[in-house]
Amino acid sequence: xxxxxxxxxxxxxxxxxxxxxxxxxxxxxxxxxxxxxxxxxxxxxxxxxxxxxxxxxxxxxxxxxxxxxxxxxxxxxxxxxxxxxxxxxxxxxxxxxxxxxxxxxxxxxxxxxxxxxxxxxxxxxxxxxxxxxxxxxxxxxxxxxxxxxxxxxxxxxxxxxxxxxxxxxxxxxxxxxxxxxxxxxxxxxxxxxxxxxxxxxxxxxxxxxxxxxxxxxxxxxxxxxxxxxxxxxxxxxxxxxxxxxxxxxxxxxxxxxxxxxxxxxxxxxxxxxxxxxxxxxxxxxxxxxxxxxxxxxxxxxxxxxxxxxxxxx
Amino acid sequence: xxxxxxxxxxxxxxxxxxxxxxxxxxxxxxxxxxxxxxxxxxxxxxxxxxxxxxxxxxxxxxxxxxxxxxxxxxxxxxxxxxxxxxxxxxxxxxxxxxxxxxxxxxxxxxxxxxxxxxxxxxxxxxxxxxxxxxxxxxxxxxxxxxxxxxxxxxxxxxxxxxxxxxxxxxxxxxxxxxxxxxxxxxxxxxxxxxxxxxxxxxxxxxxxxxxxxxxxxxxxxxxxxxxxxxxxxxxxxxxxxxxxxxxxxxxxxxxxxxxxxxxxxxxxxxxxxxxxxxxxxxxxxxxxxxxxxxxxxxxxxxxxxxxx
Numbered sequence: 232x233x234x235x236x237x238x239x240x241x242x243x244x245x246x247x248x249x250x251x252x253x254x255x256x257x258x259x260x261x262x263x264x265x266x267x268x269x270x271x272x273x274x275x276x277x278x279x280x281x282x283x284x285x286x287x288x289x290x291x292x293x294x295x296x297x298x299x300x301x302x303x304x305x306x307x308x309x310x311x312x313x314x315x316x317x318x319x320x321x322x323x324x325x326x327x328x329x330x331x332x333x334x335x336x337x338x339x340x341x342x343x344x345x346x347x348x349x350x351x352x353x354x355x356x357x358x359x360x361x362x363x364x365x366x367x368x369x370x371x372x373x374x375x376x377x378x379x380x381x382x383x384x385x386x387x388x389x390x391x392x393x394x395x396x397x398x399x400x401x402x403x404x405x406x407x408x409x410x411x412x413x414x415x416x417x418x419x420x421x422x423x424x425x426x427x428x429x430x431x432x433x434x435x436x437x438x439x440x441x442x443x444x445x446x447x448x449x450x451x452x453x454x455x456x457x458x459x460x461x462x463x464x465x466x467x468x469x470x471x472x473x474x475x476x477x478x479x480x481x482x483x484x485x486x487x488x489x490x491x492x493x494x495x496x497x498x499x500x501x502x503x504x505x506x507x508x509x510x511x512x513x514x515x516x517x518x519x520x521x522x523x524x525x526x527x528x529x530x531x532x533x534x535x536x537x538x539x540x541x542x543x544x
Numbered sequence: 545x546x547x548x549x550x551x552x553x554x555x556x557x558x559x560x561x562x563x564x565x566x567x568x569x570x571x572x573x574x575x576x577x578x579x580x581x582x583x584x585x586x587x588x589x590x591x592x593x594x595x596x597x598x599x600x601x602x603x604x605x606x607x608x609x610x611x612x613x614x615x616x617x618x619x620x621x622x623x624x625x626x627x628x629x630x631x632x633x634x635x636x637x638x639x640x641x642x643x644x645x646x647x648x649x650x651x652x653x654x655x656x657x658x659x660x661x662x663x664x665x666x667x668x669x670x671x672x673x674x675x676x677x678x679x680x681x682x683x684x685x686x687x688x689x690x691x692x693x694x695x696x697x698x699x700x701x702x703x704x705x706x707x708x709x710x711x712x713x714x715x716x717x718x719x720x721x722x723x724x725x726x727x728x729x730x731x732x733x734x735x736x737x738x739x740x741x742x743x744x745x746x747x748x749x750x751x752x753x754x755x756x757x758x759x760x761x762x763x764x765x766x767x768x769x770x771x772x773x774x775x776x777x778x779x780x781x782x783x784x785x786x787x788x789x790x791x792x793x794x795x796x797x798x799x800x801x802x803x804x805x806x807x808x809x810x811x812x813x814x815x816x817x818x819x820x821x822x823x824x825x826x827x828x829x830x831x832x833x834x835x836x837x838x839x840x841x842x843x844x845x846x847x848x849x850x851x852x
């Protein structure tokens with residue numbers, strides 16, 4: 232996933248190659264063109280077999296009765312009829328929105344803090360650490376949080392020994408929706424920081440000077456100049472965060488061992504042979520996930536287009 | 545998931561970087577609201593790591609490396625850890641073999657395939673690992689006419705003759721796909737950064753063929769991109785849980801999950817081990833970015849590939 236689809240250097244080289252092409256004697260050279268596409272065939276075939284067909288299969292089978300093979304919309308109807316399936320979607324969507332918003336807003340402010348650092352090595356150290364943290368996810372992350380805030384976790388014990396507060400008696404639990412939010416934020420924050428720092432780099436110092444010269448306050452500068460320019464980048468980044476947590480399975484599974492009701496957890500139940508679920512319903516759930524993510528991708532690409540218009544990318 | 549927001553902001557960043565006077569005047573020094581939030585965020589990111597580390601060396605009452613010792617003596621660890629390393633190496637090799645020539649080919653001969661390539665590298669974003677694993681099990685596990693026709697008969701061959709469903713080879717292929725969004729980009733960016741066309745034409749004019757040019761001229765020039773893609777793939781496979789769990793293949797992350805249910809201290813030690821692998825791979829990438837042409841001194845792009 233990437234913000235800012237091509238870099239200027241790359242564009243130049245593409246233009247060059249186009250120029251070289253047109254300078255050749257014209258007339259369609261079929262054998263050249265067929266050979267060109269044949270060179271792409273092995274990779275495309277690989278993607279077809281292991282990337283595109285699984286998605287096609289899931290979508291096609293979601294409209295089919297898994298016993299009779301006839302066309303049906305029953306699989307989708309069941310999502311709305313069975314409360315836990317509908318809940319799974321509500322939970323998945325709300326956890327993604329909540330973590331994208333919290334991670335997005337706090338991550339943006341933290342990124343601005345990094346951007347303002349005048350010490351170069353500290354700046355590099357924090358950005359480097361953020362990329363390590365953003366890559367630290369899944370089962371190990373869940374266990375890191377269990378070791379920190381679980382029933383016998385480090386911080387839990389610390390609160391008990393120092394302040395005589397038992398977190399788990401005062402209503403906190405890591406194994407609930409709120410706990411999962413806390414864990415997801417761990418990979419959302421650094422991701423937001425990494426996405427935002429380059430966007431902040433596009434803000435020109437001259438703009439602040441110009442607005443200050445014209446009498447703008449710091450508040451006016453942010454609300455009238457900086458935020459409107461950054462807005463599409465921030466929304467695009469937050470859509471990535473949304474997708475990032477919507478598809479997450481390992482972290483939630485390792486934390487709750489399947490007790491937190493999310494769509495990926497429900498799909499894993501289908502594979503592991505839970506009686507109340509059949510393949511058709513599983514496919515409908517999976518196709519539903521694809522549909523939600525497709526909407527996110529559409530907004531994301533729309534935001535990228537806005538970024539290119541605003542910042543001349 | 546790749547996060548590269550590099551690119552066109554480069555010029556602007558460069559302007560800012562070359563005029564430190566501007567920077568000092570306009571950036572707000574001191575310890576403002578943003579710095580407070582930044583400090584809290586860093587604490588939030590560091591505390592779980594520190595707590596896990598203490599948890600791993602504190603076995604109940606005494607401090608020591610007993611958790612690490614019991615891991616090394618664990619029969620399941622001895623089988624799953626090398627197995628995951630083998631999977632990671634196999635995935636990395638397959639990824640490099642598939643993507644590098646394709647990226648070079650597209651750059652030189654087939655720029656019109658770029659939109660297709662962009663689409664293919666975007667698909668794992670819309671089809672998460674859990675859905676992809678569920679789809680793969682059905683594609684190779686239950687016969688379907690539409691899929692057989694669309695795959696030109698390859699799926700029936702793979703599923704009936706080679707019986708690939710739920711096997712490590714299929715797992716490796718799935719890993720190459722989930723790694724696509726962050727493996728193609730660094731290699732492609734590196735290809736764009738060197739003057740591929742001039743290098744190729746020079747090599748051709750000296751009498752080399754396509755493969756010789758590719759292996760002896762292009763590869764040595766883009767190895768930082770290839771190695772960063774490889775390191776990220778390696779780190780991802782070492783931590784990938786979702787697909788292996790659906791395929792019921794006993795890999796290192798699955799072992800980590802099973803152990804964690806019984807022994808929190810052992811789980812903490814394994815978490816530290818897992819974090820160390822990620823740390824080494826990402827540090828390797830950061831160092832390599834500095835070696836890339838024009839890569840140093842900027843807010844360089846860092847790809848995110850973790851399997852969540």
